Amino acid sequence: MCVFCRIVKGEASGEIVYQDEEVTAFRDINPKAPTHILVVPNKHIRSLAYVEPEDTFLLGRLLQVVKDLAHQEGIERSGYRLVMNCGYGAGQVVNHLHLHLLGGWRLD
Ligand code: 5GP
Numbered sequence: 001m002c003v004f005c006r007i008v009k010g011e012a013s014g015e016i017v018y019q020d021e022e023v024t025a026f027r028d029i030n031p032k033a034p035t036h037i038l039v040v041p042n043k044h045i046r047s048l049a050y051v052e053p054e055d056t057f058l059l060g061r062l063l064q065v066v067k068d069l070a071h072q073e074g075i076e077r078s079g080y081r082l083v084m085n086c087g088y089g090a091g092q093v094v095n096h097l098h099l100h101l102l103g104g105w106r107l108d
């Protein structure tokens with residue numbers, strides 16, 4: 001089982017900030033921004049390249065969770081960035097589809 005599947009099931013440590021039946025969000029172990037959260041489907045999908053038509057609703061839910069998390073984390077005003085790496089060449093290290101939610105930079 002992959003590391004993100006184990007975090008989803010509570011079998012590996014991860015600071016979970018949101019979870020429901022379909023989606024889990026937890027803090028990245030090696031944050032690249034003041035706020036760095038990974039948002040993943042609970043179902044194991046290797047990457048965007050492995051998404052099926054029946055996953056369309058699930059993909060939309062990931063974005064809805066991002067929106068709610070941005071509010072929860074108080075980073076709406078400062079802005080945030082979403083990153084999804086697809087494939088080894090793009091830097092995907094964990095083969096479980098995930099969105100990086102990056103934000104929390106200071107406003108000058
Ligand atoms: P990728 O490069 O695959 O898009 O991103 C994988 C991300 O997962 C990296 O930012 C890395 O720091 C994070 N990561 C890898 N292993 C773990 C882990 O066991 N726990 C948590 N919370 N994050 C992890």
Ligand code: ZN
Nearest residue numbers: 002005044096
């Ligand atoms: Zn997995």
